[in-house]
Amino acid sequence: MKRKLSTLFLLCILLTGCWDQHLMKNAILVQILSYDLSEDEEFLLGVSIPIIEEPSGGPQALVKSETFSAKGLTPRESRKKIAREISGNLDTSKNKLILFGEQIAVNDIYPTLDVIWRDPRNSLGATLGIVEGRAVDLLNIKPKHQSNVSEYIQDALTSAEENTIIPNETIQTLASEMLDPGEDIVLPHLKRNDKNSAVVVGLALMNERKYAGSLSPQDSTLLLLxxxxxxxxxxxxxxxxxxxxxxxxxxxxxxxxxxxxxxxxxxxxxxxxxxxxxxxxxxxxxxxxxxxxxxxxxxxxxxxxxxxxxxxxxxxxxxxxxxxxxxxxxxxxxxxxxxxxxxxxxxxxxxxxxxxxxxxxxxxxxxxx
Amino acid sequence: MEKDKNKVTHKQLVFMIIQAQIGVGILSLPHDVALVAKQDGWISTLIAGAISQVIILIIWGLCMRFPSFSLYQILPHLLGKVIGKFLTLSYSLYFMVTGSLVLARYSDIIDKWILPRTPNWITMVLILITCIYIVSAGLTSIARFYVLVSPILFLLLVLISYSMKDANFLYILPIGSHNISTILKGSKEAAFSMLGFELFLFIHPFVQSSGKNKLKSFTTANIFVTVFYTFMVFASLVYFETNADIALTPEPLLYMIKAYSFQVLERTDLFFLSLWLIIVATSIANWLFLSAWGLASLGRKKKYTAFLPLVAGFNLVLALVPDQEKDFENFNQFLGPTHYIFIVIIPFVLLLLSIILSKKEEVNKV
CATH class of the missing domain: 3.30.300.210 (Nutrient germinant receptor protein C, domain 3)
Incomplete structure (x- = not known):
């Protein structure tokens, strides 16, 4: 009995793991990241975070989303600035989508992705996409039938995937192709519509790590075939x-x-x-x-x-x-x-x-x- | 060690050798091999397996001349008391240092991948306590435990096979574009991950089986490990671009499965690591066992368990020393030649000596 008790005591002390706690209640989960270059050539990071509203009347809670952005030197530096604005820990481990603005994509998309690969907590299952104009503008749309921008864009991408307009790729499967001198990648090309909605306008063609041009949806399908x-x-x-x-x-x-x-x-x-x-x-x-x-x-x-x-x-x-x-x-x-x-x-x-x-x-x- | 209390069957022997061989190295093996041999890394791994087989034959040959002596008994028997004791001590220290390196690499990976804020010594102490517990139960229990945890290897295999759906098999071509010396250099990297089979030198007297069966088990284990490793290396080579990408990822296998999430399981790498932890624990336990046993056979005291905390403490202190990648490199470089001496050269010299001096254990059948 004494032995059992002491074992139990030891277990309590040793198995708690107090150092590496990440409590859900403190975490603000980022759903989309956007990378842009601002007019003055500074890096601009945008994040879309879900906001869960208490159910009023209906049984289901309403999930809305909010967008924050900050300029900085690198993605990490900008993130630090955004984190100061938000109550809670910004957590990118469940990120689903990374969008590049045209301005940054024509330069090079690789450097901004380094942090995603380097930090073990980041999700490698995220999809990449290129947005006509500024990517952060796409996060600011207010779609009518879907209050959460991230869900909305993801649904649009999934349906484009099913219709063979864009390939099913994640940041991890793209990594090797991006580094391979004998292959180039193609990414989903998105656009913000006037009507506050987003459309997949085909494929963005990359030359090594740079955005070079685009294809119409029908040509994209043919290319994928x-x-x-x-x-x-x-x-x-x-x-x-x-x-x-x-x-x-x-x-x-x-x-x-x-x-x-x-x-x-x-x-x-x-x-x-x-x-x-x-x-x-x-x-x-x-x-x-x-x-x-x-x-x-x-x-x-x-x-x-x-x-x-x-x-x-x-x-x-x-x-x-x-x-x-x-x-x-x-x-x-x-x-x-x-x-x-x-x-x-x-x-x-x-x-x-x-x-x-x-x-x-x-x-x-x-x-x- | 008492003999009748520590019986092992030849089937258990297979799993013991497998568990001893597969250890901390498996995660970084594809990276290490690919750095040298690029897309021909898998050939290097196969060759490394073949080389281990040659060493295994030497070790087996030596053991067959002394069917009921472990190496710690063969040493004084062949070389005299003084040199024998000295070599026994050297072996003990060698196992201690190797164990420490494994421990340090284990905690380094845990620190990088799962628990960045937990102090390293905690993870080390935890695994050492577990290992002491496993080892102190005696050889039969160790063998049983090793058999029990072996199915984990198949789980790892399944996880890696799953990621093959995104593989690009063109990365492996052209096969054999590197010359023989480059491939052999790659084998050298792979060989270090194959180590662990020296366990046979010590436990063979406890295996209840004929010499031929022992060799069969020994070879089965080595073939399994070689095939297992080759598959792992092959899988990483077709998953990562072999020039740039795999060079950037020190733990390719973890990266491969990190990208996938299943219905209820995200960050699959954490799941993988928790399984891998057990595989590492068995190899640390292994070195702990051999080292403590060596120390025990130095003196009159027959029980090795008394030395376990001592060896574990030494391991802990030594494993806390390296805290940069450069330290690991130096550590490895120091250990490189030592491996050859203790695993290859000494058994080989002993075999030659016993043939030349025609010293053999008298087998008196009762």
């Missing part, structure tokens, strides 16, 4: 007729059901050429003109041609911006290391010759002809 990264849906709307008077009748909408990508990289006399073939099995979702089976051959041919043209255009844009989201450089390193040694490590992507071919196959057309 070329990367063999299909989400739940991949929808396109294309013009396939000219003669109809009422414009809606000229269009067709379809969803890609199956995707097969073939990528072949070849080196001849130091010249790199890539054959990229996409085989899409699609489901027609909207065709007001009707009677798909009769025109199926024509539609297949026309859609294949159109998407091939689009794919070529996307690749041209990528090459102009020197953004290599396919990791062609990595493939060269892996399969043709000698060629890679001789190539220009910065501009290799511009000189790759692409032959792209998209083949569309209509396999179903809904429950009407």
């Amino acid at each position: 070329m990367k063999d990264k299909k989400g739940k849906f991949a929808r396109f709307t294309k013009k396939v007729n000219d003669e109809e008077e009422f414009n809606i009748n000229n269009y067709i909408s379809f969803n890609v059901q199956h995707l097969k990508r073939k990528l072949k990289i070849q080196v001849k006399n130091g010249l790199v050429s890539v054959k990229l073939n996409l085989d899409l099995k699609v489901n027609i979702e909207e065709y007001p003109k009707g009677d798909v089976p009769k025109q199926i051959n024509r539609l297949n041919k026309e859609l294949s041609e159109e998407l091939t043209n689009d794919a070529n255009r996307v690749i041209k844009t990528l090459q102009q911006l020197n953004c290599d989201p396919f990791g062609m450089g990595r493939r060269l390193m892996a399969f043709h290391p000698n060629t890679w040694e001789m190539l220009d490590k910065k501009d290799y992507f511009k000189n790759i010759e692409f032959t792209t071919n998209v083949k569309v196959d209509i396999i179903s057309h809904g429950i009407v002809m």
